[in-house]
Amino acid sequence: MAQLPDHLLKRAAEARAKAEGRPVDEILAEMKGESSPAPATASASGAPAPDAGSNSGSLRDLDAESTQYGIPKELLERAMFARARKDGTPVPAMAGAAAPAASATAAAPAAGPALAAVVSGPPPGVRTQRLLTVVQAGAIQGTTKEPADKVNVWPHLLAIEFVALLAMSAFLFILSAFMDAPLLEFANFNEQPNPSKAPWYFLGLQELLAYFDPQVAGVIIPGFGLAALAFIPYVDRNPSVRPSSRKFAISLFTVFFMGAAVLTIFGSFFRGPGFNFVFPWSDGIFFDDLLAILE
Amino acid sequence: MADGNGKTSVKSAAAGLGDHIRNSEVWTSIFRPGSPMRADYSDSPRNRAYVVMNNVLYHLHPVKVKRHGIKLSYTLCLGGLSFFLFILLTVTGIFLMFYYRPTSPQAYFDLQALATDVAFGQLVRNMHRWGAHIMVLTVFLHMTRVFYHGSYKPPREFNWIVGIILLLLTLLLSFTGYLLPWDQLALWAVTVGTNMAAYTPVFGAQVSFALIGGIQITADTLLRWYVLHVLFLPFIITIFMAVHFWRVRKDGGISGPL
Structure with missing residues (x-):
C-alpha cells in the first residue's frame, strides 16, 4: 500500500474523531499502527491487537445475528473465518461451539481440523493460481494513482470559473461601451499611411525587420523560434517541476519572453513615420490599434 | 396556503407555483437527477458528482480535481478564459455576420451602418475586436504560465505542441479578421504582415499568392480571408481545442503541485 501523506492521514483521523466522538490522537495512533507490521508480531506473541481483541473476546451468537440481519448463518460463519484468517487473529467463540478460551489462543491458520472443514475454499498454504507472466510497470500514459488531495469540481471549481466568466464579461462589456x-x-491602394504597422502581435517581428x-x-527567426518552442518538452530532460531546480530553463525562457515583449512594445510605441525611432511622450504615438484610447 | 386573514399571499402563491413547475414531468425530464435545478436537490457527495457528470458542459471537467489546482494563483484562469473568449467571439461574430458582406466596397459601408443603423451594432463590434485582442493575450499568457509550472513535462509533451498550434491558430484567426473592416488600417496592416510571409525562402512567392489569393491584395483577398475567418479556421481550432481539453484529462488532469 502506498504511503499516505501525513496531512491526509490527519484529516481522515479528525473526521473519524468527530464522527465517533473520540480523541484525535488515539485514532491517529491507531491508523498509523495499522499500516506498520506490528499486528503480525502481536498475534504471534499471543497478545491480540486491541481492535481484534474486542471482537474475538466476545461470544458471538450466529443464530441470533442470522435472524436479526437476515443473513444465512453459513455466510456469517464463512465471513468470520475468512476475517480471522486474513488478520491472523483467533476465531471468535460461537455460542454452542467450542469453549471460548480454547479458540481464543489458537491462531486461525492453525485452528485445527474442525475449522478447516467449515471454511470453504482450498486449505491454507495451497496456491490455486500460477504465474504466467510479469508485466513491466510503466505505460505510455501515467495511470498510477497516487493518493491525492482532491476537491469536488462542483461547487468549488465551477463557482470560481463562473465568477471569472462574469468578471471577464463585465470587463469586456464596459470596455466596449x-x-x-x-x-x-476607406481602403485606398494608392495612399499608404506612414507609418504602416502590422497588427500589434506582429510588431516584434516588424521591429526585427529594422x-x-x-x-x-x-x-527564419520566427520559424526557428516556433520550432524551438514546440520542441521544449523533448529538449528539456529535467524531470523536476520545482522552480529552484529549473533555474536555467526558467532564465532562458524569461530572456526570450522579455525580449519578445520589449521588441513588441518598441515596435508599437517607439516607431513613427518611416518606422524611425520616436519618443512617444514628445513625438506622439503612432499605434492605430489603440486609436480610441489615444484620441 | 392561507394567511391568518384567509387570503392567499402573493409570496406563498409564487412559491407554490414554483414547486409545481419544478416537480412537473417536463422540468424533471430536462434536468437530470442530481441537478441543482431540481426540487429534490440536496448537497451530498453523490449529487456533487452528478452535477458534473450529468451536464454536457460541466462534463469537460472531472468530478474531482487536485486541491491546489483550483487556487486562483495557480492557473489565473487563463486557459478557461481563452476558451470563454473563443465562445464570446463566436457569438458576437455570428451577430456581425448578419450585417456584413465580404465584398468591396460594401464591407466598409456595412461597418459604418453597423455603428449607425443596427441596434447594439457598434457595441457588439467593439466586444468582438477587444475580445480578440484579449484572447491573443490570454492564450499567450496561458502558454507562459504552463511553461513556468513545467506542465509540458511528461506525460504532457504532446499537449504542449497542441497548445502551440492553438496559439498559431489564434494569431491567424485574429490576423484574418484584421482585414475585414476594409479600411486603411486593415489594408496596410495586412499588407505589411503578408509581405513578411513573401520572404519565405524558396517558395515565398507561392506562399504569398496562396495567402492573399493573387499577386496583391484585392477584393478577392477579402472574400478569401472572410471564409478563413468565419469557417475554416474556427473549424480547425475547434478540433484542436477538443484534443487539447481531452488530453488535459487523459494526461492526468491539472499539473503540479510544484
Missing part, C-alpha cells in the same frame, strides 16, 4: 473599435478611411534582412527577421 466606452471605447470604439477603430475604423479609418535590424535584419527580411528573410532573417520575417521568416
Whole structure:
C-alpha cells in the first residue's frame, strides 16, 4: 500500500474523531499502527491487537445475528473465518461451539481440523493460481494513482470559473461601451499611411525587420523560434517541476519572453513615420490599434 | 396556503407555483437527477458528482480535481478564459455576420451602418475586436504560465505542441479578421504582415499568392480571408481545442503541485 501523506492521514483521523466522538490522537495512533507490521508480531506473541481483541473476546451468537440481519448463518460463519484468517487473529467463540478460551489462543491458520472443514475454499498454504507472466510497470500514459488531495469540481471549481466568466464579461462589456473599435478611411491602394504597422502581435517581428534582412527577421527567426518552442518538452530532460531546480530553463525562457515583449512594445510605441525611432511622450504615438484610447 | 386573514399571499402563491413547475414531468425530464435545478436537490457527495457528470458542459471537467489546482494563483484562469473568449467571439461574430458582406466596397459601408443603423451594432463590434485582442493575450499568457509550472513535462509533451498550434491558430484567426473592416488600417496592416510571409525562402512567392489569393491584395483577398475567418479556421481550432481539453484529462488532469 502506498504511503499516505501525513496531512491526509490527519484529516481522515479528525473526521473519524468527530464522527465517533473520540480523541484525535488515539485514532491517529491507531491508523498509523495499522499500516506498520506490528499486528503480525502481536498475534504471534499471543497478545491480540486491541481492535481484534474486542471482537474475538466476545461470544458471538450466529443464530441470533442470522435472524436479526437476515443473513444465512453459513455466510456469517464463512465471513468470520475468512476475517480471522486474513488478520491472523483467533476465531471468535460461537455460542454452542467450542469453549471460548480454547479458540481464543489458537491462531486461525492453525485452528485445527474442525475449522478447516467449515471454511470453504482450498486449505491454507495451497496456491490455486500460477504465474504466467510479469508485466513491466510503466505505460505510455501515467495511470498510477497516487493518493491525492482532491476537491469536488462542483461547487468549488465551477463557482470560481463562473465568477471569472462574469468578471471577464463585465470587463469586456464596459470596455466596449466606452471605447470604439477603430475604423479609418476607406481602403485606398494608392495612399499608404506612414507609418504602416502590422497588427500589434506582429510588431516584434516588424521591429526585427529594422535590424535584419527580411528573410532573417520575417521568416527564419520566427520559424526557428516556433520550432524551438514546440520542441521544449523533448529538449528539456529535467524531470523536476520545482522552480529552484529549473533555474536555467526558467532564465532562458524569461530572456526570450522579455525580449519578445520589449521588441513588441518598441515596435508599437517607439516607431513613427518611416518606422524611425520616436519618443512617444514628445513625438506622439503612432499605434492605430489603440486609436480610441489615444484620441 | 392561507394567511391568518384567509387570503392567499402573493409570496406563498409564487412559491407554490414554483414547486409545481419544478416537480412537473417536463422540468424533471430536462434536468437530470442530481441537478441543482431540481426540487429534490440536496448537497451530498453523490449529487456533487452528478452535477458534473450529468451536464454536457460541466462534463469537460472531472468530478474531482487536485486541491491546489483550483487556487486562483495557480492557473489565473487563463486557459478557461481563452476558451470563454473563443465562445464570446463566436457569438458576437455570428451577430456581425448578419450585417456584413465580404465584398468591396460594401464591407466598409456595412461597418459604418453597423455603428449607425443596427441596434447594439457598434457595441457588439467593439466586444468582438477587444475580445480578440484579449484572447491573443490570454492564450499567450496561458502558454507562459504552463511553461513556468513545467506542465509540458511528461506525460504532457504532446499537449504542449497542441497548445502551440492553438496559439498559431489564434494569431491567424485574429490576423484574418484584421482585414475585414476594409479600411486603411486593415489594408496596410495586412499588407505589411503578408509581405513578411513573401520572404519565405524558396517558395515565398507561392506562399504569398496562396495567402492573399493573387499577386496583391484585392477584393478577392477579402472574400478569401472572410471564409478563413468565419469557417475554416474556427473549424480547425475547434478540433484542436477538443484534443487539447481531452488530453488535459487523459494526461492526468491539472499539473503540479510544484
